[in-house]
Amino acid sequence: MPLRIAIAQIAPHLGGLEDNLQRHHELIGQARAGLAQLVVFPELGLTGYQLQDLAAEVAMRLDDPRLAALAAATRDLSVAVSFVEESADHRLFIAAALLEDGEIRHVHRKLFLPTYGLFDERRFFAAGDVLRAVPSRLGLGVGIAICEDFWHLGVPELLALDGAQILLNVASSPGRDLAAGNEVGLGTASSWRILMRTYAQLTTSLVVFCNRVGVEESISFWGGSEVISPSGAVLFSGPLFDEGLFFVDVALEDVRRERISLPLLRDERLELQVREMSRIVAERAGLAPDATSETGAEAGLDLAPAEAAPREIGFARGRAR
Amino acid sequence: MSAVVSVPTGSDGRPLFDLPPELAIDTDVARRVIGDFIRSQLAQSGFDRLVLGLSGGIDSALVAYLSAEAIGAERLLCVLMPYRTSASASRRDAESVVAALGCHSEVVDISPMVDAYFGPEAGSRAAAAAATTTEATTEATTEASAVRRGNYMARTRMAVLYDHSVTFGGLVVGTGNKTESLIGYTTLFGDNACAFNPIGDLYKSQVRQLAAAIGVPRPIIEKAPSADLWPDQTDEGEGEFTYPILDRMLYWRIDRRRSPAEIVAMGFEPALVERIDRMVAGSEFKRQVPPIAKLGPRTAGVDYLYPRRRPGSKRP
Secondary structure, three states: OOEEEEEEEOOOOOOOHHHHHHHHHHHHHHHHHOOOOEEEOOOOOOOOOOOHHHHHHHOEOOOOHHHHHHHHOOOOOEEEEEEEEEOOOOOEEEEEEEEEOOEEEEEEEOOOOOOOOOOOHHHHOEOOOOOOEEEOOOOOEEEEEEHHHHHOOHHHHHHHHOOOOEEEEEEOOEOOOOEOOOOOOOHHHHHHHHHHHHHHHHHOOEEEEEEOEEEEOOEEEEEOOEEEOOOOOEEEEOOEOOOEEEEEEEOOHHHHHHHHHOOHHHHOOHHHHHHHHHHHHHHHOOOOOOOOOOOOOOOOOOOOOOOOOOOOOOOOHHHHO | OOOOOOOOEOOOOOEOOOOOHHHOEOHHHHHHHHHHHHHHHHHHHOOOOEEEEOOOOHHHHHHHHHHHHHHOHHHEEEEEOOOOOOOHHHHHHHHHHHHHHOOEEEEOOOHHHHHHHHOHHHHHHHHHHHHHOOOHHHHHHHHHHHHHHHHHHHHHHHHHHHHHHHHHOOEEEOOOOHHHHHHOOOOOOOOOOOOEOOOOOOOHHHHHHHHHHHOOOHHHHHOOOOOOOOOOOOHHHHHOOOHHHHHHHHHHHHHOOOOHHHHHHOOOOHHHHHHHHHHHHHOHHHHOOOOOOOOOOOOEOOOEOOOOOOOOOOOO
């Protein structure tokens, strides 16, 4: 039996937590009526994106009754929702929770907070430290990531290696670059499409991308939510800029089929990665001699200065050697 | 897929305008984004109507078309604000836009307001002198006078528009393009004053491309851009550049972060590169909100940071 996924490509109301909660309840109801088993909402779908100082005002603790009420609407259902989470020590995270059978099954805190170009997330939010795939009532492992998390190769890889067969990326991606040569007239969409196809193929996993729409201040979010098969084929490609609840049926057997015919995950060399990563970490910290740096490079750097004589920074390089 | 963008041809059989390939945009996506942007700005602020100053030039004509497409012509008021030396072609072209769209329009002659401040005689002398004089000293005097008058006209039009914002119950939509904003070819608190700007991230070449796609009348697309502050004034004549070259230079310099040396290596005139760099840096103040002296614990724009469309910001 196929898995029916409902993608809620919505335009959240900026700072309108109560409105957005109500909208989530409605859409979960519609998804249930449409026999979906998994419902995915976009990044900060409960709060809107450009919050700035509003972030603290719309933040919820994990024991917030409003979150419990949302979870209560998920009997016999899996739902991914995203909001501002305030931790017990009052850090604010961009979080996505997997709600199942009335409970909060898992919370992912955004790991990578873009603070460059048009982004300013690190100013307002703390970065998560934990990445875990979780088993779900769907009978397969789920890996949740939030937007920028997918611009770091390790994230989809670690989720797949940790047992995820379906990768969910919930996003608030601002559309930009309208150059006519782009695949769909939008540079951002072209970039994301390449990423999602590549990750699906390399992790031999289903990839679900749920991106919001709507306008906040100067920014237009472009939607274009997608579902990609474990072979990298496009199963669903949502409209750009339009709101909607989209139903997509996927065959879970495709994951098994692909992983047997293309056993990339089986062949992954984790111990090799751990070994080399450990070496690079030690070298970057100046705690080990750098086997691959140019002669004369400062501790922790790979390249020697172009002109100036090498200078010691921090503790003396000689000791590390 | 690499899209080939074709430029429509004008009455003389030549392309209507020069569109550098790297500046060509997907006009369907642009119209969609801008339409949503306009509707959102209105909805989020509690307005449903727009007011704009229609000069007869391509920028305001394009914004009129985009606004009508986004919210319907019946919710758009175009205000024509000629000064007595304005070109009659400007008036005619502006009226052609109003006729084509079927939007509300009003004509407010700003001559009495401007002349009341400067005196009518000074105006005629300055306009005539700016157009004809060659003598250096006279030019310096009249040039200053022309700039003052131009700025005053732009600010008078701003005041008229914001008054119509109240009487018509609409937001003032901006009509400045990216090229003129970057080189500072705008009047602070004059033509750059608005509630929001749908075309402020489009270079002039892109404005032309979008204008052709959305159906702005050809005479408006074809004619030489002008601030129309004195007879036969043109942007390109005054600035000694052409828009396609200037747009390309700004695109590579700013959007694509190329250094002056890299731009020169691409074939741009070194003197022009230097001059445009100076114009961009020198007009930074026109593109930013004025700084507030930081004194208290929380200061607007510094460490008091809210989206302008925060909950509660909507007009009741």
